[in-house]
Amino acid sequence: MDDLDVDLRNETYRQFVALGRAPSAREVAVSRGLAESEVRAGWARLHDGHALVLDPEGEILMLNPFAARPTRFRVETGDRSWFANCGWDAFGIGASLGVDSIIHADCADCAEPLRIPVRAGQPEDLSLVFHVLVPAKSWWQDIGFT
Amino acid sequence: MLLFRSEAHITTWLAGRMGGATISITRLAELANAWWADRLAPSWRPRSRAENQAILDRLGLTDSFWNLG
Numbered sequence: 001m002d003d004l005d006v007d008l009r010n011e012t013y014r015q016f017v018a019l020g021r022a023p024s025a026r027e028v029a030v031s032r033g034l035a036e037s038e039v040r041a042g043w044a045r046l047h048d049g050h051a052l053v054l055d056p057e058g059e060i061l062m063l064n065p066f067a068a069r070p071t072r073f074r075v076e077t078g079d080r081s082w083f084a085n086c087g088w089d090a091f092g093i094g095a096s097l098g099v100d101s102i103i104h105a106d107c108a109d110c111a112e113p114l115r116i117p118v119r120a121g122q123p124e125d126l127s128l129v130f131h132v133l134v135p136a137k138s139w140w141q142d143i144g145f146t
Numbered sequence: 147m148l149l150f151r152s153e154a155h156i157t158t159w160l161a162g163r164m165g166g167a168t169i170s171i172t173r174l175a176e177l178a179n180a181w182w183a184d185r186l187a188p189s190w191r192p193r194s195r196a197e198n199q200a201i202l203d204r205l206g207l208t209d210s211f212w213n214l215g
Contacts, residue, residue: 001192013186051192065182086147091175092182108148109155116149116171121179123171130174131156132147133166136202137215 001049008032008042009051013063017097020080022060022068050140062143065092076102087130094118167211177205 001009011032015023025039032039040058047054053062060068062085067073073084075093077100084090087105094101103116103123108131117124134145149171150156156168169177180201184190195214202212 006191010188010190017186049192065178065185087149088147088174088178088181090149091178092185095179095182096185098183105149107151107155109150109159112151114149114151118175121175123175126170126172127152128171129150129153129156129168130147130171131150131159131166131168132211135166135210136212139214 001046001051005042005045005049005051008034008039009046012043012046012052012060016060016063016066016068020082022063025058050143053143065089065096072105074104076104088132090116091118091123095121167207167209169207173205177201177207180205 008028012023012028015027015031019027025036025043028034029036029039034042043052043054043058043060046052052060053064055061062068065084065088067083067085067089069083071083071085073087073090075082075084075090077094077097082093084093084103090103090105100117100119103114103118105114105116106112107114114125114128116128134141148159150159153168156165181198199214202208202214
C-alpha cells in the first residue's frame, strides 16, 4: 500500500465521518483532484489490501469499524448515529472517534434489545458476552459472514 | 461476531454446531480500543499481520483460534 493509496484511504474515511455516510467515488475524486476512475482503481487496491470493503458494484460497503449500510449494530455518539459491522466494530466506533457511545444491538439468540453505554472505553453492562464463530485465519475469506 | 446476553444464549444459538471463541464484553472493549483507536488518525498506516497478532497476544488471546495465519 503506497502513500497515495494511504492518502486516498484516509480521505475516504475523513469524508465518511464528515458526511455521516459513505462518500461516492466522485466526491473523493473532486476533493483530491483525481479522476473518478483513479479513485475506483485505488479503492480496489485498498479492498484487496483489506483497508476497506467494496460491494460487488465497487461502492463502499465497510470502512471498518463503520458500516455503510444499516446493520443490527447501531452506535450513538452524542447527536450522531452510525452503523457498525459487528459487535467488535460497534465498540470500535467510539474508540476510533475517541468519544463515549451507546451501542444498540440485540442478543443474537433471543433478539432481546441490548443498550450498552460505553464510557471511557468501558461498557456499563458487564454481563454480556461476545462470540466469534470464524477462526482468525479465515476472517477475510468472507468478511461479510465473519 | 455477535453479542449475547449470556453463554447459555450462545449454546442455544449454536444448536449443536461447533462454536468458536467467547470472550467477555470487558475483554471485547479492550480489544476494540486496541484495534481501532488509530483508525481515523491522519498518521494511520496499515498494520502488519505480526502487529495485529501482537495486539491479540497482549490481551491474552493466544490460542490457535486467534492465530491470524
